[in-house]
Amino acid sequence: MERMVLPGEEVWKREVQASGTYVRGGITYASVPGMMRDEKFIPLEMAYRPKVGDNVVGVVVDERHAGYMVDLNLPYNGVIPTRKVRIHLELGGMVYGKITFVDEVGNVDIGEVDKLPAGKLLSVPASKVPRIIGKKSSMLNQIREMSGCPVFVGNNGYVWIGPRGNMHLVAKTLRLIIERAHTSGLTDQVAKYLDENR
Amino acid sequence: METPELFKDGKRLDGRALDELRPIRIIAGVLKEAEGSAFVEWGGNKVICGIYGPRECIPKHGASPYTALLKCRYTMSPFASLEEHGRTGPNRRSTEISKVIREAFGGVVMSGEFPKTQIDIYVDVLQAEGGTRIAAIAAATVALANAGIPMKDMISGVAVGKAGGQLVVDLGKAEDNYGESDMPIAFTHRDKEIVFLQMDGKLTPEELGNCIDSAMEASEKVYALQSEALRKSYEAEGGQELDI
Known part of the structure; x- marks a missing residue:
């Protein structure tokens, strides 16, 4: 019920x-x-609070001695500490990583960082991310398959869409999921939508 | 100043009964870029509210390491009414109302979950007909819930007072201007805690008690409309249509 x-x-x-x-x-x-x-x-609606273990998508906005500052759609930028992560990043580049540490005021460290090639970055409400991913990534895999795009979704509400396949379809599908996030049988609805619009 | 007749044939100027509210319409999620938003039409009042945050606290030295700062800006549009309310920008009156709205929500918003940030409540009055601060609180509650800012409870309120010698609920413009007393009051829904109370004019202790009772009853009706607005925001696809 x-x-x-x-x-x-x-x-x-x-x-x-x-x-x-x-x-x-x-x-x-x-x-x-x-x-x-x-x-x-x-x-149904919830302002995002970072947790250790969350997967995030971010944009590198600054380079400092201590590490890279990353825009995570949060009040404050996250840090990729040079001390732990040996990776060279470009300003404006997009990354996919895992939150390894959150302090008591919400400062975030990111580890297990992977570079993402240039693509499209979308911002979605973080409370809808579980529906976009679906049970065992069922929804996400379906979108990837039907559109032919590589897609990464961060718990922070950033979605990266890779420069291949039907990127526009992914964006439209995400909008649909956000609008209908509270309804049941969403995976089937989305399957139908993808089928009709591909 | 001569007081106009506030009652005609036992009814109020706009034909309402003593404990009757003006028609109220609430729509949640009307702004695209705000985290949460609401539009309230309360009789001749039209109020729009947008919530931003939790976001970076500006100025930075004002940030608290323990909690989010709740900020509120209430303003009246220059075209909101014909009188001196219509001056634009912050003034003595709007600064006061911003403060009391902020304090009303200070007790229910769980700002401790977002240290070092700020949450902004922006309320703009597009049209005024008496009772805008209560309409602003109604809009802000719906907008905060729509934004997913954690709250212990929802707030709803109403103005009560005395006009033409009778206790009335939801004072209109004439009753507010020429009546004996005007008391806007707001409650939390579940515990009925008073989070906001102001009073112009005079009431006897008994009248005050009666006013609070009838306000509690009327604010239940306001709450019903607020919750309906939030429920409805999930039925409409492609965002809510705002028909001002």
Whole structure:
């Protein structure tokens, strides 16, 4: 059963640690608009907070002695520390990496960095990223396959689309997913859309 | 100044009953570039609100390592009304309203989750007919939820007061200008905590109690419209249509 929950409404009658919720007096309440599906709370809108282990797509914006500064669609730039990552990057280049460290004020270190060739960078709401990726990347693989584009999605809400295949189709499909992120059977809807528009 | 007749045949100037709200229309997600947004039409009031952030705090020395700064800017358009409200830019009145709106949300927005950043609430009044600060709060709540800024609770409010010797809910322009007392008040939805209360004029302690009771009742109706607006924002595809 599905039901929409707004900030301040009760989610569970017990204490549960879940994103988009908070606990007071032994009861868990929602802090952002979300959807209850099979007793699970799915936030529909949520400002992104970086976590260790998140995959991110970013743009190199500055080079310093300590490392490269990377725009991650966050209030502050992330850092690729030279101390740990031996890689040469160009300013304006795009990278794919993993968050290795987040301090208490939200400064981010990035490791396991791969360079991405020049492509198209799109910004999507970070709360919709799980739907864009899908269960075991099902949605993403489907998009990659049908469009012929290499696509990388960061949890931070940046999407890199490689310079091959039907890039426009990818962008249009992403828009569709964002608009219908709260509906069920989305993978099938998208399959149909891709099929009709390829 | 001569006070005009505020009641006619037991009804208010615009034909409302004493505890009746003006027609309210709320639309969530009307701005493309803002993180969250809302448009509220409340009688003759038209208010648009955009939320930006959490983003880099400017000036940087104002940033807190513990929490996000909540900032609010309420302004009235030069064409909002015919009177001296219509001067553009921040003035004494709008600075005060910005402050009280910020403080109303200070208690519910979970700003501790976003240290060193700022969250901006921009409210612009396009058209004014009395009760814009309450309309601004209604818009800001919906816009904050639409932006996915974590909040402990939603806020809804209404202006109550005394006009022509009677306690009335949701004062219009004439009742606000010529009435005895005007008290905008806002509550959190679940716990009914008062997060915002101002008063012009005088009320006796009993009248005050009655006013708060009727405000609580009326703000429930406002909340119902706010939550409906948020629900609706997921039904419309390709963004919400704004028909001003």
